[in-house]
Amino acid sequence: MITILYVAAFLLSFITVLVLIPPLSRLAFKIDFVDRPRKDVERKLHRKPIPLTAGYAIFIGFFIAYLAVVRDFSMQTGAIFLGGLLLLAIGTVDDWYKTKGKDFPALPKLIVQLSAAVLVYASGVVFTGFVNPFSGHYVELPVLLQFVLTTLWIFGVTTVINFSDGLDGLAGGLSAISAMTLFIVALAMGQSNSANMAIILVGITLAYLRFNKPPAKIFMGDAGATFLGFMLAVISLDGAFKQATALSIFIPILALGVPIFDNLYVMLKRFLQGKAIYQADASQAHYRLLRAGLNHKQALMVLCLMGTCLGLSSIILMLVEI
Numbered sequence: 001m002i003t004i005l006y007v008a009a010f011l012l013s014f015i016t017v018l019v020l021i022p023p024l025s026r027l028a029f030k031i032d033f034v035d036r037p038r039k040d041v042e043r044k045l046h047r048k049p050i051p052l053t054a055g056y057a058i059f060i061g062f063f064i065a066y067l068a069v070v071r072d073f074s075m076q077t078g079a080i081f082l083g084g085l086l087l088l089a090i091g092t093v094d095d096w097y098k099t100k101g102k103d104f105p106a107l108p109k110l111i112v113q114l115s116a117a118v119l120v121y122a123s124g125v126v127f128t129g130f131v132n133p134f135s136g137h138y139v140e141l142p143v144l145l146q147f148v149l150t151t152l153w154i155f156g157v158t159t160v161i162n163f164s165d166g167l168d169g170l171a172g173g174l175s176a177i178s179a180m181t182l183f184i185v186a187l188a189m190g191q192s193n194s195a196n197m198a199i200i201l202v203g204i205t206l207a208y209l210r211f212n213k214p215p216a217k218i219f220m221g222d223a224g225a226t227f228l229g230f231m232l233a234v235i236s237l238d239g240a241f242k243q244a245t246a247l248s249i250f251i252p253i254l255a256l257g258v259p260i261f262d263n264l265y266v267m268l269k270r271f272l273q274g275k276a277i278y279q280a281d282a283s284q285a286h287y288r289l290l291r292a293g294l295n296h297k298q299a300l301m302v303l304c305l306m307g308t309c310l311g312l313s314s315i316i317l318m319l320v321e322i
Contacts, residue, residue: 055224161229194239
């Protein structure tokens with residue numbers, strides 16, 4: 001019965017996004033909500049206007065599948081929905097600026113993303129501590145530290161997935177790999193709610209990739225990328241981080257390894273160069289691979305292969321812990 005629910009959640013999310021993207025794409029052209037190429041900006045790799053509306057299909061697809069299959073109408077679900085809605089709203093404003101060839105200020109995005117993280121924390125999805133591997137006792141962290149680590153994790157993962165959305169198929173591909181990894185981890189740990197959220201995320205990302213694989217026909221924009229990052233962070237908090245030992249804390253970090261490690265490197269490099277940490281540039285791994293001579297598909301395959309290897313490492317670490 002549980003297996004049927006997972007299959008149903010996957011299929012419903014996949015089909016919903018698959019059905020919604022074409023009309024949303026046509027709507028984007030009608031209202032001129034498209035990302036136009038800019039020859040003076042290295043980050044803009046596309047050469048024709050691309051709709052920015054896939055994020056709405058992703059958001060709708062996730063919650064339709066989750067509420068229909070899981071039927072969880074708890075306060076936590078409400079907080080996740082409201083947090084996702086906040087990210088969708090501020091992401092839409094950011095994407096609207098893109099359609100005008102402008103950059104939206106970082107501060108409003110920072111405030112809204114942190115607010116979404118605080119909402120999730122307030123609903124009870126919290127990193128509370130870890131099991132001491134030597135004594136077997138649970139080490140509960142001080143409440144202030146729980147708050148800081150939880151909000152920073154959600155904000156950080158939301159940000160790194162968004163920063164990874166610079167190459168056709170990359171953010172969607174890495175998110176699908178991470179979600180599948182978290183699904184396997186949740187299954188092994190007997191965490192059905194996290195497993196449901198993860199398999200739904202796999203469904204919506206794979207459907208999105210049908211239209212975003214190189215050459216992309218649609219983008220999810222900041223609205224969709226921040227929502228995917230937000231949900232991956234929530235799933236890991238609700239699943240892999242629960243009752244984690246000092247070692248298994250690294251399971252979700254490895255599951256999201258490529259965007260996390262790449263963006264940590266980028267931010268450190270910007271800091272050492274005296275640049276603003278959140279200043280958009282072409283320093284992420286996919287841009288470096290392109291400058292090294294790889295084409296778009298090769299760069300995408302290299303990074304997704306790395307993501308798969310780190311995901312497998314995460315699963316192996318989980319099996320060792322079990």
